[in-house]
Amino acid sequence: TxxxxxxxxxxxxxxxxxxxxxxxxxxxxxxxxWYRQEPGEGPVLLVTxxxxxxxxxxxxxxxxxxxxxxDSSLHITAAQPGDTGLYLxxxxxGANNLFFGTGTRLTVIP
Amino acid sequence: NAGVTQTPKFQVLKTGQSMTLQCAQxxxxxxxxxxRQDPGMGLRLIHYSVGAGITDQGEVPNGYNxxxxxxxxxxxxxxxxxxxxxxxxxxxxxxxQGSYYGYTFGSGTRLTVV
Numbered sequence: 001t002x003x004x005x006x007x008x009x010x011x012x013x014x015x016x017x018x019x020x021x022x023x024x025x026x027x028x029x030x031x032x033x034w035y036r037q038e039p040g041e042g043p044v045l046l047v048t049x050x051x052x053x054x055x056x057x058x059x060x061x062x063x064x065x066x067x068x069x070x071d072s073s074l075h076i077t078a079a080q081p082g083d084t085g086l087y088l089x090x091x092x093x094g095a096n097n098l099f100f101g102t103g104t105r106l107t108v109i110p
Numbered sequence: 111n112a113g114v115t116q117t118p119k120f121q122v123l124k125t126g127q128s129m130t131l132q133c134a135q136x137x138x139x140x141x142x143x144x145x146r147q148d149p150g151m152g153l154r155l156i157h158y159s160v161g162a163g164i165t166d167q168g169e170v171p172n173g174y175n176x177x178x179x180x181x182x183x184x185x186x187x188x189x190x191x192x193x194x195x196x197x198x199x200x201x202x203x204x205x206x207q208g209s210y211y212g213y214t215f216g217s218g219t220r221l222t223v224v
Binding site for chain 2: 030042088
C-alpha cells in the first residue's frame with residue numbers, strides 16, 4: 001500500500017496552459033517536499049513545506065500544504081517545455097523518514 | 111562541487127552474482143540513504159545511515175547489506191542478485207533533519223539482473 005498517492009499519473013499539456021498536481025495521504029506528515037526528476041538523473045528538490053496551510057511560490061510554481069498536513073498540491077502557471085519531467089512528492093515522518101509518492105509524469109508540448 | 115557520486119551508472123548481473131554499488135558524497139552530510147525506483151512504485155527506502163558506524167533498515171531491506179565506515183561513503187551490497195532486484199538505485203544524502211531540509215540525490219545506477 002502506497003503511503004502517498006499522486007494524481008494524475010500522467011499529464012500532457014500544451015505550452016502556456018496551467019496545471020495542478022495532487023499528492024494525497026491518510027497520514028499526517030511533519031513536512032512535505034516536492035522534487036523534479038529528469039530522465040537518467042536523480043530527483044532534485046524544489047521546495048519543502050512545513051506548516052499546515054503553508055503556500056510557497058517558486059517563479060511559476062505554487063506549492064500548498066494542506067491544513068491537516070496530509071496532502072499537498074503543485075500548481076504550474078503557463079507551463080513551458082522546460083517544466084517537463086517527473087514530479088515527486090515526499091512526506092516526512094520524523095527527522096529521517098521520507099516516503100515518496102508514485103509520481104506525476106508531465107509533458108509540456110511546444 | 112560533485113555532490114553525491116554513484117558508480118557504476120549501468121550494470122548487468124547474472125542471477126546469483128554479487129556486487130557493490132558505490133556512493134560517495136563530499137558535503138560532509140551525516141545522513142545517507144539508498145532508494146530503489148520501480149515503475150508505478152515510486153522511490154522505496156532500502157537502508158539508511160545517520161552517521162558513521164550507524165545503519166538501519168528501511169522499507170525494503172531484504173537482499174541488501176550496507177555499512178558506513180566513513181562519513182563520505184555508503185556502499186550497497188547485493189550478496190546474491192535476483193531478477194526482482196532489477197531496478198534503478200539512488201543514493202541520497204542530507205544534513206541532520208534531512209526530512210525538513212531536503213535530500214541531495216546521485217544520478218542513479220541502473221541494474222539489470224538476468
